[in-house]
């Protein structure tokens with residue numbers, strides 16, 4: 001009985017440790033579930049198909065990392081009255097959760113310290129003098145000095161995909177750091193209505209154009225793993241103590 005329990009605990013622990021060891025997977029394209037869009041409280045909610053991420057792909061053009069997001073439906077052909085939508089890449093440049101120019105919003109950023117927001121937004125008519133008719137706009141924000149997002153125009157919106165470069169439009173360096181892809185819909189433009197993100201837990205890491213995903217393991221699993229290791233040690237000690245007295 002004790003031996004069986006020990007074997008079972010060992011097997012489960014080894015499985016858990018293997019899962020932890022293999023959680024960093026090198027890849028360039030990452031899938032996201034269909035239908036996992038959420039509301040401002042984080043609860044599942046029905047959303048427009050162009051809010052629902054299904055795939056996030058990374059590739060390099062001229063030394064700059066690009067992201068291409070695939071959605072469950074075709075993106076709007078033009079601006080929508082009283083509605084703002086954005087397809088975001090939230091980037092933690094310094095890998096430090098304590099620095100976050102954009103603020104903190106775990107529902108969207110999964111807890112990383114976001115220093116840079118690169119996005120393609122769909123601006124409604126009549127809200128900005130720079131774009132009175134509304135439309136798609138590319139923006140890079142890093143919150144250095146006065147808040148003044150840099151715009152860029154070489155983003156691509158095509159059917160159910162949106163692609164854009166992650167580098168600063170001023171010099172377009174290769175982006176390094178960590179990131180989360182997100183989609184947000186505000187309607188009216190100041191009220192979060194629905195969103196999606198990828199990965200759903202954890203973040204992507206960028207190193208010289210190579211991207212990995214690091215899913216953060218729930219603390220309960222790590223605690224369970226540690227408890228099992230402790231349990232095995234206690235069982236083995238008890239067993240050897242029993243042997244010593246027989």
Ligand SMILES: [Ca+2]
Nearest residue numbers: 032033052053
């Ligand atoms: Ca999704």
Ligand SMILES: [Ca+2]
Nearest residue numbers: 032036197198
């Ligand atoms: Ca998602």
